[in-house]
Amino acid sequence: MRIDPRHLFTTGHAKRLPGQVGRWSVKAVWGGLALIGFLHLTRGTAVRHVEGIGDDEGPIAVNEPQFPLKATMLTGASMAPGNRVEIALNGDGTFPRLWQDLRSAERSITLQVYYGGLGRMPREIDQILRDRAAAGVRVRVLYDAFGASGIPSGELDALRAAGVLLAPFRPIRLSTLHLAQHRSHIRGIVIDDHIAWTGGFGIDDKWFGDGRTNGSWRETNVRFEGPAVLQLQAAFTAAWSEATGILVTGRPTLRPLDDGAKLAGLLYTAPTMGSTAAERFLALSIAGARKTLYVTNSYFAPGRSFVDLLSAAARRGVDVRILTAGPMTDVQVVRSAGRGWYETLLTAGVRVYEWQPTTLHVKTFVVDGEWTTIGSMNFDNRSLALNDEATLMVLDPAIGQQMDHVFLDDLRDSEEITLAGFRQRSWLERLGERAANLIDRFL
Numbered sequence: 362m363r364i365d366p367r368h369l370f371t372t373g374h375a376k377r378l379p380g381q382v383g384r385w386s387v388k389a390v391w392g393g394l395a396l397i398g399f400l401h402l403t404r405g406t407a408v409r410h411v412e413g414i415g416d417d418e419g420p421i422a423v424n425e426p427q428f429p430l431k432a433t434m435l436t437g438a439s440m441a442p443g444n445r446v447e448i449a450l451n452g453d454g455t456f457p458r459l460w461q462d463l464r465s466a467e468r469s470i471t472l473q474v475y476y477g478g479l480g481r482m483p484r485e486i487d488q489i490l491r492d493r494a495a496a497g498v499r500v501r502v503l504y505d506a507f508g509a510s511g512i513p514s515g516e517l518d519a520l521r522a523a524g525v526l527l528a529p530f531r532p533i534r535l536s537t538l539h540l541a542q543h544r545s546h547i548r549g550i551v552i553d554d555h556i557a558w559t560g561g562f563g564i565d566d567k568w569f570g571d572g573r574t575n576g577s578w579r580e581t582n583v584r585f586e587g588p589a590v591l592q593l594q595a596a597f598t599a600a601w602s603e604a605t606g607i608l609v610t611g612r613p614t615l616r617p618l619d620d621g622a623k624l625a626g627l628l629y630t631a632p633t634m635g636s637t638a639a640e641r642f643l644a645l646s647i648a649g650a651r652k653t654l655y656v657t658n659s660y661f662a663p664g665r666s667f668v669d670l671l672s673a674a675a676r677r678g679v680d681v682r683i684l685t686a687g688p689m690t691d692v693q694v695v696r697s698a699g700r701g702w703y704e705t706l707l708t709a710g711v712r713v714y715e716w717q718p719t720t721l722h723v724k725t726f727v728v729d730g731e732w733t734t735i736g737s738m739n740f741d742n743r744s745l746a747l748n749d750e751a752t753l754m755v756l757d758p759a760i761g762q763q764m765d766h767v768f769l770d771d772l773r774d775s776e777e778i779t780l781a782g783f784r785q786r787s788w789l790e791r792l793g794e795r796a797a798n799l800i801d802r803f804l
Contacts, residue, residue, distance in 0.1 A: 406636065406637065406640040406664060406666060406667075406742065406745050406746050407635055407636040407640070408636050408640050408641060408644045408666060409666040409669070410666075410669075410670075411644050411645065411647075411648035411670065420645070420648035420649060421645075421648075421649060422649050422650075422651050422729075423646070423649040423650065423651075423728050423729050423731055423732040423756070424651070424729060424731060428649060428732075428756070429624060429756055431645065432626075432642070432645060432754065433626070435638070435641045435642065435645055436628050436630075436638040436641060436642045437638055438592065438626045438627060438628040438629065438638070438642075438754065439592075439626055440624055440625065440626040440754065440756065441587075441588040441589070441617070441624070441625070441626060442617060442622055442623070442624050443587045443588055443616075443617025443618050443619070443622045444585055444586065444587030444588060444589050444617075444618065444622060444623045444624070444625040444755075445585060445586040445587055445618050445620070445622065445623065446583060446584075446585045446623045446625060446753070446755055446757070446760055447583065447584045447585070448581065448582075448583055448735070448760070448763055448764065448767070449558075449560070449581070449582040449583060449584055450572065450580070450581055450582075450767065451568075451570060451571055451572030451573075451577065451578075451579060451580050451581075452562075452568045452569040452570045452571075452572070452577060452578075452580070453569075453570060453571050453572075454582075455558075455560075455562060455568075455580070455582045456482070456568075456569065458584065459550070459558055459584075460485065460486075460489060462550075462552050462556050462558070462584075463486070463489045463490070463493065463550070463552060464489060464492070464493070465552065466493050466498045466500075466552045466553055467498065467553055468498060468499065468553050468554075469498060469499045469500075469501075469551075469552070469553055469554065469611075470490065470493060470498060470499070470500045470501070470550070470551070470552055470553075471501045471502075471503075471549075471550070471551045471594060471597045471601075472490075472500075472501070472502045472503070472549075472550050473502075473503045473504075473545065473547050473548065473549040473550075473596075473597050473600060474502070474503075474504050474505070474508075474509060474548060474563065474564055475504075475505045475508040475509065475544070475545060475546050475547065475548060475563065475737070476505075476508045476509060476511075476563030476564065476565060477504060477508075477509040477511060477512040477563065477564040477565065478511045478512070478563075478564065478565040478566075479511065479512075479513070479565075480565060480566035481566055481569070482564055482565060482566050482568065482569060483512070483516070483564050483565070486564060487516065487519070487520060490502070490520060490523075490525050491520065491523040491524075491525065494523055494524035494525050495523065495524065499526075500524070500525045500526065501525075501526045501527075501528075501597075501601060501609075502520070502525055502526065502527045502528075503527075503528050503529075503530055503545070503597065503600055503601055503604060504527070504528075504529060504530065505529075505530045505531070505544050505545045505546070506529040506530055506531055506532040506533060507531075507533065507541075507544055508544060508545075508546070508563075509529075509564075512564075528601065528604040528605045529604065530544075530545045530600055530603070530604050531543065531544065531545070531603075531604075542747055543632050543747055543748065543749070544747075544748050544749070545600055545748070545749040546737050546738075546739075546743075546744065546748040546749060546750050547559075547596060547600070547629075547737055547749055547750060547751040548560055548561065548562055548563070548582075548736075548737050548751070549593045549596060549597055549751055551590060551593055551594045551597065554590060554591065554594060554611070554613055554614070555586060555590060555616065556584065556585075556586055556590065557584070557585050557586070557589070557590040557593045557594075557627075558582060558583070558584050558585075559582065559583060559593060559627070559735070559736050559737065559751055559752070559753055560580065560581060560582025560583055560724075560735055560736065560737070561580050561581070561582065561659070561722045561723060561724050561736075561737055562580055562582050567720070568580060572719060573718045573719060573774065574718070574719070576719060576720075577719060578719060578720045578721070578722045579716060579718070579719055579720070579721045579722060579723060579771070580722050580723060581657070581723045581724075581725050581735055581767070582735070583735040583736075583753050585625065585753060586616070586618060587616060587617055587618050587622065587623075587625070588615055588616070588617055588625075589625045589626055589627045589753060590616075590627075591613050591615065592626060592627035592629065593627045593629075593751060594613070595629070596627065596629035596749075596751050599629070599631075600749065623755055623756075623757040623759075623760060624755070624756045624757060625753060625754060625755045625756070625757075626753075626754050627751060627752075627753055627754070628642055628734075628736070628750075628751065628752050628753075628754055629749070629750075629751050630642075630738070630749065630750045630751075631749045632746065632747055632748070632749075637745060637746055639738060639744060639745045639746075639750060640745045640746070642734075642752075642754075643667065643738075643740075643745065644666075644667070644670060646726065646728055646732060646734070647667070647670045647671060647674055647728075648670065648674070649728060649729075649732065650674050650679045650681070650728045650729060651679065651729055652679065652680065652729045652730070653679065653680045653681075653682075653727075653728070653729055653730060653765070654671075654674055654679050654680070654681045654682070654726065654727075654728050654729075655682050655684075655726060655727050655728075655764075655765065655768040655769075656681075656682070656683045656684065656725075656726040656740065657684045657685075657721075657723045657724075657725045657726065657768060657771065658683070658684075658685055658723065658724055658725075658726075658739055658740040659685065659686050659690070659720075659721045659722045659723055659724065659739065660685075660686070660692060660695045660699075660739040660740065660741050660744075660804070661683060661685035661686070661695075661699040661739075661740045661741070662695050662698040662699045662739075662740070662741040662742070662797075662801050662804050663699070663702065663740055663741065664742055664801065664802075667740070668702045668705055668706060671683075671706060671709075671711055672705065672706060672709035672710075672711065673709075675706075675709045675710035675711045676709055676710060680712075681710070681711045681712065682711070682712045682713075682714065682768070682772075683706070683711060683712070683713045683714065684714045684715075684716060684721075684723075684768065684771055684772065684775055685699060685713070685714070685715060685716070685721065686715065686716060686720070686721045687715035687716045687717045687721070687775070687776065688715075688717075689716075689717075689718075689719055689720050689721075690720060690721070691720050692804075694797050694800075694804065695741065695797070695804050697790075697793045697794050697796075697797035698741075698794070698797035698798050698800075698801045698804055700790075700794050701794035701795065701797060701798045703778055703783055704780065704783060704784070707778065707779070707780040707783065708780065712777065713777070713778040714772055714775040714776065714777050714778065715775060715776050715778060716771065716774065716775050717774055717775060717776055718774050724736055724737060724738050724739055724740075724752070725764065725768075727761050727764040727765055727768065728761075729761070730758060730761040730762050730765050731756060731757065731758050731761040732754075732755075732756055732761065733754070733755045733756075733757070733760050733761050733764045734752045734753065734754050734755070735752065735753050735755075735764075736750065736751050736752025736753055737750050737751055737752065738750040738751075738752045741801070741804055742801060742802045742803075742804065743803075743804060746802075
């Protein structure tokens with residue numbers, strides 16, 4: 362049978378060959394799926410502006426009594442009194458105390474880690490976990506299958522043979538490619554439901570040291586006790602149940618402390634449709650600043666909305682300062698993406714600094730010397746929209762003043778970027794910044 366091609370383009374109901382209909386339908390379906398997948402993998406944040414609930418009110422300030430409740434309402438993370446919080450700087454201030462805590466475990470250890478490698482640190486923690494497992498402690502380790510891919514399978518098998526329960530989080534498989542972009546970036550350790558650690562640390566020798574010499578990474582972690590510990594444990598349980606199919610319940614006991622008690626809460630964020638708890642938390646915090654906003658973040662690659670929020674804070678008189686990675690960053694493309702916004706920020710009055718001695722890996726901020734966060738959350742689209750993250754929120758003047766001191770002390774080893782000096786950068790640097798900004802949603 363011969364078909365006149367002109368019949369395929371008649372008005373009304375076009376006449377098509379049955380085979381063509383099938384091929385076009387298949388192409389349309391695959392094209393639609395490809396487009397949906399691309400948009401899913403590159404989705405950004407939704408919040409662009411923060412305002413008060415009434416026309417005559419501004420956004421709530423961090424020093425207002427209603428702020429903790431508002432933070433809970435917008436993030437889902439409850440703020441509770443009765444927490445003991447200790448700042449731990451770099452490897453020297455972290456691992457001797459962490460090893461001691463792990464060795465003291467009597468009932469359980471849960472460890473969630475994003476990054477792992479080879480060296481002395483992995484050997485030390487492996488031995489501690491084996492010893493505690495041999496002593497009857499229930500040890501569970503959850504590692505991100507992408508971030509911890511540098512851990513040899515033989516090391517993992519040896520831990521399993523010693524009685525440690527291990528599980529990879531979201532292994533890269535054909536059947537789970539839709540989850541490949543969503544990693545667990547959380548660092549979390551809980552001992553006996555009583556002591557917890559979080560921050561930016563990984564299991565690698567570069568986290569040893571003073572953060573300023575011999576290539577050691579500059580890091581800020583936090584040790585805490587009290588109600589917030591159970592929130593970090595709940596974050597682990599949610600990820601563990603996804604990875605293993607086992608929901609661990611236990612019999613938790615709420616332990617508010619009296620001595621040195623702080624108002625704190627653990628924010629656990631995960632990808633979702635629409636705005637995320639992470640972006641609502643960050644936008645609320647920026648808008649809540651009235652005097653100072655000191656941000657230290659290793660991967661500072663904000664989207665336009667958060668650049669506007671930071672700029673607006675500076676224009677209303679807040680002392681906004683950003684400390685981010687310098688030339689020794691481990692991810693140069695992220696640094697380039699962030700530098701693409703420097704001129705906008707500097708013009709608005711934001712002061713920008715780059716860390717010089719080593720690789721900066723800190724993820725903290727402190728607002729008005731009262732509202733502090735320490736955790737795994739970077740100032741980029743990946744942390745705000747794509748990854749699982751955890752950060753400890755603390756509303757306390759003593760911790761806030763300590764974090765202010767740490768920030769200002771770090772500026773002594775940093776280079777301030779001036780508007781006049783930055784405008785003299787080469788055309789090649791400008792081109793790199795533009796190119797990096799085109800892919801900032803993947804970073």
